[in-house]
Amino acid sequence: MEITSGDTAWLLTSSALVLFMTPGLAFFYGGMVRAKNMLAMLMMNFVAMGLITIVWIAVGASLAFSGTGKFIGDLNLAGLMDVGLGNEIFSAYPIPDTVFLMFQLMFAIITPALIAGAVAERMKFTAWVVFIVIWSIVVYSPMAHWVWGGGFIATQVKAVDFAGGLVVHINAGAAALALVLVLGPRVGWGKQVIRPHSLPLTILGAGMLWFGWFGFNSGSALGAGGLAGQAFMTTHVAAAVAATAWMLAEVMSNGKPTTLGFVSGGVAGLVAITPAAGFVNLLGAVIIGLAAGIICFLALKLKSMFKFDDSLDVIAVHLVGGIIGALLLGILADSEINELATGGMDQFGRQAISVVIAFTYSFVVTFIIAKVLDMVMGIRATETQEREGLDLSLHEEQAYVMAD
Amino acid sequence: MKLVIAYIAPFKLDEVRDALKAAGVTGLTAVSAQGFGRQAGHTETYRGSEYEVDMVPKVRIEVLVDDTLAPTVISTIETTARSGSIGDGKILVVPVEDVVRIRTGERGREAV
Numbered sequence: 001m002e003i004t005s006g007d008t009a010w011l012l013t014s015s016a017l018v019l020f021m022t023p024g025l026a027f028f029y030g031g032m033v034r035a036k037n038m039l040a041m042l043m044m045n046f047v048a049m050g051l052i053t054i055v056w057i058a059v060g061a062s063l064a065f066s067g068t069g070k071f072i073g074d075l076n077l078a079g080l081m082d083v084g085l086g087n088e089i090f091s092a093y094p095i096p097d098t099v100f101l102m103f104q105l106m107f108a109i110i111t112p113a114l115i116a117g118a119v120a121e122r123m124k125f126t127a128w129v130v131f132i133v134i135w136s137i138v139v140y141s142p143m144a145h146w147v148w149g150g151g152f153i154a155t156q157v158k159a160v161d162f163a164g165g166l167v168v169h170i171n172a173g174a175a176a177l178a179l180v181l182v183l184g185p186r187v188g189w190g191k192q193v194i195r196p197h198s199l200p201l202t203i204l205g206a207g208m209l210w211f212g213w214f215g216f217n218s219g220s221a222l223g224a225g226g227l228a229g230q231a232f233m234t235t236h237v238a239a240a241v242a243a244t245a246w247m248l249a250e251v252m253s254n255g256k257p258t259t260l261g262f263v264s265g266g267v268a269g270l271v272a273i274t275p276a277a278g279f280v281n282l283l284g285a286v287i288i289g290l291a292a293g294i295i296c297f298l299a300l301k302l303k304s305m306f307k308f309d310d311s312l313d314v315i316a317v318h319l320v321g322g323i324i325g326a327l328l329l330g331i332l333a334d335s336e337i338n339e340l341a342t343g344g345m346d347q348f349g350r351q352a353i354s355v356v357i358a359f360t361y362s363f364v365v366t367f368i369i370a371k372v373l374d375m376v377m378g379i380r381a382t383e384t385q386e387r388e389g390l391d392l393s394l395h396e397e398q399a400y401v402m403a404d
Numbered sequence: 405m406k407l408v409i410a411y412i413a414p415f416k417l418d419e420v421r422d423a424l425k426a427a428g429v430t431g432l433t434a435v436s437a438q439g440f441g442r443q444a445g446h447t448e449t450y451r452g453s454e455y456e457v458d459m460v461p462k463v464r465i466e467v468l469v470d471d472t473l474a475p476t477v478i479s480t481i482e483t484t485a486r487s488g489s490i491g492d493g494k495i496l497v498v499p500v501e502d503v504v505r506i507r508t509g510e511r512g513r514e515a516v
Contacts, residue, residue, distance in 0.1 A: 032450075193455045193456075193457060195448060195450055195455055196450055250452070253452070254449050254452065254454075256449065258449060258450070258451075260450055260451055261451065261452075264451060297452065300451050300452045300453075301452070304453075313451060
């Protein structure tokens with residue numbers, strides 16, 4: 001396919017939009033932790049922008065998108081030395097190879113950053129650094145290969161994932177669950193008041209996420225045509241419906257509409273529409289948004305039911321939201337929007353298989369990585385560090401200096 | 405000399421300060437405080453989890469006055485800080501042994 005300037009311009013823009021989501025996520029999460037852990041939370045997100053870029057250029061991109069292996073790519077693109085100005089490598093897309101690889105890099109960055117919310121306020125920073133490097137190579141790149149790089153989920157299971165329901169959200173959510181089980185709960189969890197220190201920052205972050213998500217989903221059309229427009233619309237509508245639905249669910253069960261609830265609903269809707277954005281019509285987007293807003297709100301109860309401390313509800317929002325989108329897409333896919341999927345029991349079955357595979361692989365491998373790292377270096381801050389706050393004890397800084 | 409300490413509702417601070425100024429008080433100190441008393445706390449809800457917050461925000465004001473002005477200061481705070489509902493606060497009066505104005509070295513009543 002010939003490179004066009006319009007498609008290239010949109011994908012360059014989208015890449016920047018998706019990168020912008022990681023700072024957005026940092027503030028979305030940061031506002032929800034206690035003031036003493038604010039910088040540690042921001043740092044866990046921002047450090048991914050540095051580390052994962054290096055990993056991606058070295059081997060990550062190649063393992064995900066080079067070669068025709070069923071389970072993993074090859075190392076022919078390692079170091080990205082042979083990537084030129086044209087689209088000789090990814091000739092199926094009307095954009096330069098550099099743009100395709102940078103667009104994909106931004107997804108590789110935000111996926112491990114999503115996990116940070118679950119382990120907030122207690123994971124040791126050095127262990128986090130080692131963890132995301134290994135996880136990106138061993139979990140993210142293979143899964144991206146299976147779904148988007150010509151691997152077995154695309155070619156044999158024939159499940160579809162428009163912008164990362166499997167690769168990003170179920171993947172990060174399952175990893176979050178595994179990591180939380182190895183880490184254990186925060187000191188005082190369930191006994192003392194552990195509440196968000198700055199919801200305005202959380203709401204600002206949610207706004208940045210919503211904005212950046214247009215690049216995430218609409219950019220995943222890998223062009224600037226009708227499909228990009230459709231994905232843009234379904235993305236926004238699902239988020240709007242889910243935010244409203246969450247707020248209503250909250251009013252009915254707690255009595256008061258909360259700002260945190262409204263923006264959490266928006267994010268849940270964005271998560272759920274991600275795999276489906278370029279496959280469903282407007283009605284499909286409304287149904288997915290409605291389901292995400294209500295079911296993700298109910299899923300908040302899982303952590304107290306099963307007694308795991310998922311600090312910032314990564315499981316209820318990303319794992320559950322991702323599963324909702326990936327499954328409903330199987331039923332709601334409209335072949336007039338995208339010929340790659342037709343809604344029905346056949347596609348639903350394929351989607352269900354892909355969800356089980358993605359969850360199982362990510363959960364099991366993450367659990368093993370976490371256990372091994374815990375034995376080798378310890379993955380948890382000491383209790384004293386945790387009580388003092390990770391900002392001061394791990395980074396020698398304070399987020400808010402009240403007087404000078 | 406007396407130090408009049410009052411714990412009042414934060415939204416009453418401006419009113420109390422204006423009334424004290426009008427009554428002839430030449431200075432006061434105000435500090436944000438939190439604590440609990442007979443007033444119960446409140447509930448906060450984050451993503452469906454409810455938390456009982458029992459430390460209530462208050463403002464602590466400290467007014468240093470001459471003995472003769474003390475009854476006026478106390479009654480001024482009492483009337484202006486009162487809303488009639490629980491949580492209006494308390495006034496404490498403490499005798500002061502000595503006062504020093506650091507700039508001039510004045511002592512006692514001169515320094516108030």
